Amino acid sequence: MSITPRIIPDLIKAISSTINQHADAITELDQAIGDGDHVFNLQRGIEALQAHSSEIAELDWSAAWQKIGMTVMAAIGGASGSLYATLFISLSKQTKDKPENLESFAEAFVLAVEAVKQRGKADVGEKTMLDVWVPVAIAFKQDVEAGKHLADILQHVCTVADAGVEATRDMLATKGRASFLGERSKGHIDAGAQTAQLMIAAITSVIKDASK
Amino acid sequence: MSITPRIIPDLIKAISSTINQHADAITELDQAIGDGDHVFNLQRGIEALQAHSSEIAELDWSAAWQKIGMTVMAAIGGASGSLYATLFISLSKQTKDKPENLESFAEAFVLAVEAVKQRGKADVGEKTMLDVWVPVAIAFKQDVEAGKHLADILQHVCTVADAGVEATRDMLATKGRASFLGERSKGHIDAGAQTAQLMIAAITSVIKDASK
Amino acid sequence: MKKFIDSPASLLDTSLQGFAKAHADIVQLNTQPNFIYRKQSRQGKVALISGGGSGHEPLHSGFVGVGMLDAACPGQIFTSPTPDQMLMAAQAVDGGSGVLFIVKNYAGDVMNFEMAAEMLEGPNATVLVNDDVSLPKDHPIGRRGVAGTTLVEKIVGAAAEAGYDLAACKTLGDKVVQATASMGVALTSCTVPALGHPTFTLADDEIEMGVGIHGERGRETTKLVSASEIVEQLATHIQDELNPQSGQKVLLHVNGFGGTPLVELHLIYELAWQYWQKRGLLIERCLVGNFTTSLDMAGCSLTLTLLDEEMLRLWDAPVNTAALRWGI
Amino acid sequence: MKKFIDSPASLLDTSLQGFAKAHADIVQLNTQPNFIYRKQSRQGKVALISGGGSGHEPLHSGFVGVGMLDAACPGQIFTSPTPDQMLMAAQAVDGGSGVLFIVKNYAGDVMNFEMAAEMLEGPNATVLVNDDVSLPKDHPIGRRGVAGTTLVEKIVGAAAEAGYDLAACKTLGDKVVQATASMGVALTSCTVPALGHPTFTLADDEIEMGVGIHGERGRETTKLVSASEIVEQLATHIQDELNPQSGQKVLLHVNGFGGTPLVELHLIYELAWQYWQKRGLLIERCLVGNFTTSLDMAGCSLTLTLLDEEMLRLWDAPVNTAALRWGI
Ligand SMILES: Nc1ncnc2c1ncn2[C@@H]1O[C@H](COP(=O)(O)OP(=O)(O)O)[C@@H](O)[C@H]1O
Ligand SMILES: Nc1ncnc2c1ncn2[C@@H]1O[C@H](COP(=O)(O)OP(=O)(O)O)[C@@H](O)[C@H]1O
Ligand SMILES: [Mg+2]
Ligand SMILES: [Mg+2]
Ligand SMILES: [Mg+2]
Ligand SMILES: [Mg+2]
Secondary structure, eight states, X not given: OOOOGGGHXXXXXXXXHHHHHTHHHHHHHHHHHSOXXXXXXXXXHHHHHHHHHHHHHTSOHHHHHHHHHHHHHHHOOHHHHHHHHHHHHHHHHHHTXXXXXXXHHHHXXXXXHHHHHHHXXXXXXXXXXXXXXXXXXXXXXXXXHTTOOHHHHHHHHHHHHHHHHHHHTTSOOOSSGGGGGGGGGTTSOOHHHHHHHHHXXXXXXXXXXXXX | OOOOGGGHHHHHHHHHHHXXXXXXXXXXXXXXXSOSOHHHHHHHHHHHHHHHHHHHHTSOHHHHHHHHHHHHHHHTOHHHHHHHHHHHHHHHHHHTTSOOXXXXXXXXXXXXHHHHHHHHTOOTTSSSTHHHHHHHHHHHHHHHHTTOOHHHHHHHHHHHHHHHHHHHTXXXXXXXXXXXXXXXXXXSOOHHHHHHHHHHHHHHHHHHHHTO | OOOSOSOHHHHHHHXXXXXXXXXXXXXXXXXXXXXXEESSOOTTSOEEEEEEEESSTTTTGGGBSBTSBSEEEEEEETSOOOHHHHHHHHXXXXXXXXXXXXXXXXXXXXXXXXXXXXXXXXXXXXXXXXXXXXXXXXXXXXXXXXXXXXXXXXXXXXXHHTTOOHHHHHHHHHHHHHTEEEEEEESXXXXXXXXXXXXXXXXXXXXXXXXXXXXXXXXXXXXXXXXXXXXXXXXXXXXXXXXXXXXXXXXXXEEEOBSSOHHHHHHHHHHHHHHHHHTTOEEEEEXXXXXXXXXXXXXXXXXXEEOOHHHHHHHHSOEEOSSOEEOO | OOOSOSOHHHHHHHHHHHHHHHTTTTEEEETTTTEEEESSOOTTSOEEEEEEEESSTTTTGGGBSBTSBSEEEEEEETSOOOXXXXXXXXXXXXXXXXXXXXXXXXXXXXXXXXXXXXXXXXXXXXXXXXXXXXXXXXXXXXXXOXXXXXXXXXXXXXXXXXXXXXXXXXXXXXXXXXXXXXXXXXXXXXXXXXTOSBSSOOOTTEEEESOOXXXXXXXXXXXOOOHHHHHHHHHHHHHHHHOOOTTOEEEEEEEEOBSSOHHHHHHHHHHHHHHHHHTTOEEEEEEEEOSSOOTTBOEEEEEEEEOOHHHHHHHHSOEESSSOEEOO
């Protein structure tokens, strides 16, 4: 994998722009079955990352993930803050002293998502961001192992993310704030799943452009 | 004056019915430039009087006024409570050991309204109930002294009361809560003037019927 | 109207029962007529009695107790109490050294307390609180009594506890009133239960400057601006009135009207603190919270009191009431 | 949105400055990261740290002081704090006898405190508060922590002050949680500053039964009924959960959500008192007021704690914080 942390500033910029662009829609989602702060939480995290992005770009991947994890950990708060902090800190651990290639990253990614599941005591089907991250990580790893082209992998991952978001709509929330609503949580997309999908779309698009 | 305190239950009933009938309108007035409680204050007083009305009917006029004054004093509260308590307690003092005739009552009435002016540190032209009570008391006394027919006096008193209410509309309030609004108090009728007029209309109508 | 209520007519009486039970270690309730008075009243002490319409809680019932009031007379919501309440309360708490009435300058309160004072046998005096500088000094009925009342009751309460006689309590009360200026702003009106809907309405971008505490309109409807600008406006009125010297010790009271969260009141305090700190005042003491409320009104007032050593000492003296408690 | 605010982003930091100044005799503020901690921390004592989203004031910062918390970590409005806040707070107040975290059971709070606990070197334990009986006992993520938190912090705070060790504090905290049940009702939603409009809307004749404290919808939207009926519903849920024996000593806490006047809260207290008095409970202690708020939400919750002699003694122990103060 020839992609280095130098891509991180572009990734953050792309994520920032998609989250800002969809801010109102995300708020509406978190408000319907949550407390409405999800987009502000993410924006605080993204802002903090932007302040450090040129510094992070100079690190190796493991150190970069660690710095990203610690930054979002201290900036976001809420459920999503600890979950994303867990994701990135775990990515750092899993990539430490490992070869910097796609196979190795795919493995680390799946394990990091496992760590998020443990942090959230949650799994797919509970109407959370995991309904995006879990299938995306699995699809990514399978595609990499199958030796698919990067462009196809990225395309596939996006489709899986879209499906993951959509799947949350009719789920009964059993984790997160939405679970307090019981049956009333049905019929709404989960905000955290939606932002996971938006970030994945932004990331894949930047990588696609970079690897052209 | 052949009218005895036996008329009091009918007076209270008539007052009660006119105040209740106009309750919403009165509230609107007190709300526009006051705090909106005037009608409830009066209703508490009237209710308390109703509980004692048969007892009061057995007293002589001075004792009746005293009982009425003490009753409204303990029941109403607010600005109007102390003012009406003052009016009735003063009427009691002024009628005590005096002949029970129209001349004597008219004199007492004017003095009682004077006492109200003192209690309120107010006079006509300040956009209060005094803009009704003062001209009404004066007109009543003048008509009695002039030896007019009771029916004409009652008719005249009503006209004066109406004019008094209407006059408050364009006044600048300088007493009562409305005065806090300064220029903004203009353009609204004073609630206390309005209820004074309503009570006077009810009273004169009962007396007219009784003296037929 | 959305309120926890069985009926507007029973709200006050039931609520007073609850209040008296919740603070049975400090107060007792007399009914017919209603007044809240100290569990233990003290012989030989000047008795402090206040009161006014209900809906301003914790004022005044929350200030009954050692170091503050001896009794509070609650009227109906926003309606002044009746003279029989003050009379009976005076009888219950008179310690033989006279009665001091602390009265907010509102026509109804003034006249009803005046009637009580006329009927009361035995020495008594009245301190009239008129701290609201949103009205001009020469207003025909004088300025209203608002959130500064809490400070008057605390300081004079400590003096009475310390053995000041009636005349000294009255003099001190007048001094505190003189040294105190307040101004308030409403973001929303409030809903009086008997009325069932807000007393007035404001557009989403409007605020009401210079309000009293009964949900009436204020002097002026203005545009909603930032907290900093609002504080600047309120504080400037107070500053112009009191005209304190640099180095002056003051007490700064940020009072919530009931519907404004503490997080905002503490923001207001910080901004007001900065305003007066810039002007060289020594903000020696403060009080931040909902003390003189207007039911569910969103809004707040600033109160500044110029402190001398006597007032400072009396402010710090122990107090043990439902709403203010320290040193005991 | 009508709020006293310069910008949603600066509200919390400025407000914390104001809070720390207003209570400088009791607390200090650390910034970057934010936490409020005791002015005087005590060596040899278990350190109690709580925290959560802001907007619930006085919870938790108003409970920092002798006899209660050692530190409080305020997150953004309704957003749990971040692990670095808890870590730094722990370093600041650790008296060498370990740290007890008191955490309301909300995913964000739980996970962020968990991360802090994982990173913290030295002995620590966590008491999870989950007193909200509007959710079924077997709810997948457990019941929420709501107004009962105040009682846990007071009782365990007194124990830590009295020298209980970490294990004993943890055991006691779990016991208080077990003995406590709460349920709340909202008459209105609240407005989160960053959001700018109410989180949900209710018709004029609707209420939200079984709400948490973050302005989310509750379990059920029902018709507005009388205060007596509302109390009956809330109390029955609690009664069914705790199933207390006649003669049981209890603490009854009526908590306002911020926008409900005290006159109504005392009415609710009276009605709740009657409910449990009829059932033979001994209402030995109570707390009525706005303690665990949801910004400007109109509404309230009932909390009942079954008391044993230990809890009663610790409840009565001296406490000196911004929001709770007695015996000192
Ligand atoms: N236990 C959990 N496991 C996984 N994801 C969760 C969990 N709890 C919440 N989430 C995700 O977090 C999102 C909410 O994030 P956010 O609004 O930032 O935090 P909070 O819920 O604390 O307000 C939800 O939409 C959901 O996707
Ligand atoms: N100082 C005064 N002198 C005469 N009348 C007054 C005075 N103050 C108020 N009023 C009258 O009382 C009325 C208000 O009565 P009410 O609403 O019952 O009392 P409050 O003003 O205490 O709420 C006013 O409309 C006015 O007519
Ligand atoms: Mg959220
Ligand atoms: Mg009125
Ligand atoms: Mg009134
Ligand atoms: Mg949140």
